[in-house]
Amino acid sequence: MKFELSEDQALLRNSTRDFLASEWPIEQARKVMEHDPRGYDLSAWKRLADMGYIGLLLPPNVGGQGLGAIELAIVLEEVGRAAMPGPFLDAVLAAALLAAAGRQDALVNDIAAGKTLVTIARDDAPFCGGNATPTRFTGNRVGGTKYFVPFAAAADALLVTTPDALCLVQKPFEVIALTTFDLAQRFGEVKLDHAATAIGSPSLLDRVDQLAAVGASATLLGLMSRALEITLEYVQTRTAFKRPIGSFQALQHRLADMLLKTESTRSAVYRAAWCVDTDAPDTAIACAAAKAYAGDASRLVCGEAIQMHGGIGFTWELDLHVYFKRAKTLEQHYGSTEAQIEHTLAAAGF
Amino acid sequence: MKFELSEDQALLRNSTRDFLASEWPIEQARKVMEHDPRGYDLSAWKRLADMGYIGLLLPPNVGGQGLGAIELAIVLEEVGRAAMPGPFLDAVLAAALLAAAGRQDALVNDIAAGKTLVTIARDDAPFCGGNATPTRFTGNRVGGTKYFVPFAAAADALLVTTPDALCLVQKPFEVIALTTFDLAQRFGEVKLDHAATAIGSPSLLDRVDQLAAVGASATLLGLMSRALEITLEYVQTRTAFKRPIGSFQALQHRLADMLLKTESTRSAVYRAAWCVDTDAPDTAIACAAAKAYAGDASRLVCGEAIQMHGGIGFTWELDLHVYFKRAKTLEQHYGSTEAQIEHTLAAAGF
Amino acid sequence: MDLRLTEQHLKFRDELRAWLQANLARPWREELRDPKHTEDSLIQLRRDWQRKLYTAGYLGMDWPQEWGGRGATEVEKSIFEEESALADAPLIPNFLGIGLLGPALIHHGSEAQRRRFIPPMLAADEIWCQGFSEPGAGSDLAALRTSAKLDGDHFVINGQKIWTTLGPWADWIFVLARTDSGDRYGGISFILCKLDTPGITVRRLRQITGESEFGEVFFEDARVPRENLVGQIGEGWRIAMTVLAYERGAMSLAYAARYERDIRQLAIACREHGRGGTAVREKLGRLFVENEVMRANGLRNLANFADGNKPGPESSFEKIFWSEFDKRFRDVALDLLGPGGLLERSSAEARADVDWAREFLWARAGTIYSGSSEIQRNIISKRVLNLPQV
């Protein structure tokens, strides 16, 4: 029994951290977020693919690394720490969904190679509530409108969820940009009236949803870890009333709570990942609980980070708002906190 | 415009505080709670009546003082501070209900004089939920079971709520004690199959419920004010690491929040009372919001008071637990927090 | 106890309400989402609005008659704020000039200074920004290091000010500068500087909302006439502390009016999106309840003002209450709305009622500016609770 990463896993973490430090220093990440209309950088995307990251979960015969959820969590924690923009998790999940549907063709290979971008189109309404009209698949055509489709404008194909089947739709799409305050992830609204190929039953999503929960909560963990780190550095150096502000007990106690939340998220995320990899009986509970907890915790920690920075924390220049906005956005996607609480209860038989 | 009490009101507050200090020092209150099976002291009850407190809201022609909700709040704030046990608020509300129903008879007079105890029997189930079976009134008889009837064992008559009518039932009752951790208020379960007199429509409760909300939230205000006072004294004298613990910033910030909650409750309670007295358009909202807020705030403040006392706060000997238990109990009665939130929304047209 | 406005105040309120209805073309939220507007045109609109208010006699109401005063008190000012919030009127650009500098000049300035500065300030002909905070002096304001050295009949000013609201549009800045480096409080002076003075540079400071209402102001050997000193040398700290108390009037009623409108909009949005259930209802209800308590606090403060009390350290309660509530409210709103709540105002599908995403971000500033929640709690523990300080 061991909670620490294995040697290979630790190596993956270190190499990912090094890779992102050189490819995606925060200045570069922010430049792409603020100035690249696509929301990510194509040549950097190719290098990410060449390093094997996009094919992380795919079997080797389709160009993948055949790794598991723990490795996914390791990489996405680093992605979160670096606040790397782009459709990384989306592409990984789309590839996993295709693989789960038994596809081993050029499409999957091309995703892993970074040549083709596929993301999953899920939301049937732009807001929460019962007013959604599901997209339908009949007679080899898919019709309806999908909202908050990740990187829809850049995608070559979409995996569209319908109550009838999961289906694959090729571009071109009519995409209306849905612009949120999170510049690391771009969304589009896509009107569908397209020929489509069924690739499998909606139940294939179950496992992909677990991977999504692990991936998103690992990203949230990375975000909050880094925001806490930045804050710990700041409170050691920033002085007020002739003392470092980190010496004030009221802040110390809140920093202790931030660390507690961060480390508890870490426990939950890696436990969930381990459950997925070992097909443990409490996998569904562990994944949903990790995402639900991570969303709350990350928003709180990143928010406290801004507060403790005072005025400077409210400036565009400082990076903290990028973390805070990402955290709030991820809370809403890949199964919102509310949805994950419901998943937890359902999986626990409540 | 003036938030401060008028001269008469300030006099009432001072005289009530003096009266309770001599009649109900905390040692006496605790003695009665712990050793008097009735839960209050008959001779003290008589003196309370003689001072005019029970008839506070009643018109002078039935032995009352003809005062209003502000005065009710003033008195109950003091009752809360003193943690006075007994059916005071219950008797005041029952008298108000009878008066609202137009009763000006000996019964009302006797309540005001402390000779007769009447309380209102409302709850149709011991727990929250949809499983309650309403008590019914038909053919001049009332049938059903009422739970958490205040001081049922001591009551001479009960005002029983039914969907059909409010009705008055005379003792004897078969009472099963419902013993909670709050020793200041006694409850009983009463099986009814009794002759009963209709006294009016259930809608008469609306105004009484507003008085109940004011009275209960004023009591909660008194409880939390006193718990905070006790704690402020303690943190000034108790030392740890060679400093008074009140000099630790982590405690200071929490004490500031406790004061903020206490003073905000004060604003809400007296605004609600003033609304009732002036029949202001936002009376229903103000009363429900005051009770909902006071319940949360008082539990939090009394709980923090225990925490800041450390081990000694967890002892029976110290009085704080009496305040804490009263606060949690009042949160559940006279319109639970949940019910008052719903009242607020309904009154605001949501 | 009496929480009813007097006849005189009711009359004031009714006249103001009628005036607002007649004079306010569109609610501010509609201006904000009109694509024709730029940051500059929005400022111009606020400038025009201030001019209108001034002409109608609604500014400086509690000042001496000669400066526009009409014998009003905190009560009229609070009614003004509440009615402006109800009508969703723009915030005047010179709110800091009128809120802080005006009282400073009236109580501590020279007659010449009052004549020179007050009329154009009220008329929005000159926009003022506030130069108190510095990169190294925020919560601990007295740590400020911007220096003013007397050289003949000029001060030579060096240093940097930050969080200067409306800095990029302002004509003048009122500055706290250090005239004696050895005296923490007594070494600070209160000086007025024209922003086009050589050696003064204003830089925009972008906020996390993407807007740039704030600025930074740099001083490099900027020479400012000695006559621009308010009060005596070394009196700056005392003047600033006096007027800062004015900044925090009875704002709770105005905030409660604004929040109630937004809570109601949130409920409408939930209905429109088919979002029901007791969980949604309880969340809306808790927000509404807390907002009612804020309103009760506001009524109490207003009544206290009407009763002749001055704002005291209790104003810290008000600041903590609304700013901490705002954070929670905006967060719950996004959770109820779902992903669409995070949309930029200009995006497709964004709701037109409230700019939920911007409000969520903006709420993070409320617990920081004008004395952070931490500073407010320090004030309460020290000045209200009298807790031992170590």
Add this chain to the structure above:
Amino acid sequence: MDLRLTEQHLKFRDELRAWLQANLARPWREELRDPKHTEDSLIQLRRDWQRKLYTAGYLGMDWPQEWGGRGATEVEKSIFEEESALADAPLIPNFLGIGLLGPALIHHGSEAQRRRFIPPMLAADEIWCQGFSEPGAGSDLAALRTSAKLDGDHFVINGQKIWTTLGPWADWIFVLARTDSGDRYGGISFILCKLDTPGITVRRLRQITGESEFGEVFFEDARVPRENLVGQIGEGWRIAMTVLAYERGAMSLAYAARYERDIRQLAIACREHGRGGTAVREKLGRLFVENEVMRANGLRNLANFADGNKPGPESSFEKIFWSEFDKRFRDVALDLLGPGGLLERSSAEARADVDWAREFLWARAGTIYSGSSEIQRNIISKRVLNLPQV
């Protein structure tokens, strides 16, 4: 990463589970609500249970073989706690003796002390209570003032100890006493005292739950043989700090097991009372989610122990997490149940599943005893975050 128990640990768990099923007559909650029981008879039952566990080899499992050890580690101890919680077994009365004094004797005691005290402690023939806290020394334990003056071959002890769990039933107490008033830490010694020694008085201390598990112990010129000193004079603080680290093993899994049972009972209660709706569901769900995170923390700690790590200051996380959660959980439970949740165990209509009222009150102690949440946060900020201390 591997969170699976090894074959050996699985075998241990399965054997223990079978043993518990065969040997535990009734779950503890059923004993608690059996009206035949008194406080004394419940203690007797716990004593009997400890004896059974001892005979079966489940106590002192990680001690040297001669004292019952079987080469076990924190992993087996944690499994033991979790399985005991799942089976709802009684808490052994000597949990503090075995948890704190045992390690102190093994690492710092004399051979004679071990022979004299360990066997009857394990067999529950002698019950031990802990004499660390004093009325004036709680969070600041080193402020303790109980004095032990050497007089020939006896210590003469004067002072008062408080929060002595099971004090009223104990035979012995292990005490931290001051042998040098000038040396804050180095002036403290660790001494064993028989409670029937003349000059020692035990008084029951009633808790807010109405129970009297705690006591106070008064020392008035109590003469205790010098041979009852553990370690050297002045070593008491060091010994206490070492063994206190043991008090906080990996308890999260045991707590999570117990809380899950109660959360499920709460859901059943809501169903039985016809209490539905999304608000209730969300509350239950949030509790369940948080409890799962506690379980994840527990698995992580367990795996770290199995991996050879010793408990460090991170154990403060565990303490804060469960105790703060417990407070919120028990409060939400009462809100979901309504007035009936506040009933005393013995009252009509009280639910038989869980003593909700008592748990609500008892939860207030969790954030106070064994190092309050405040102390735990101090430890984290100092020893984990290395924040500057002033």
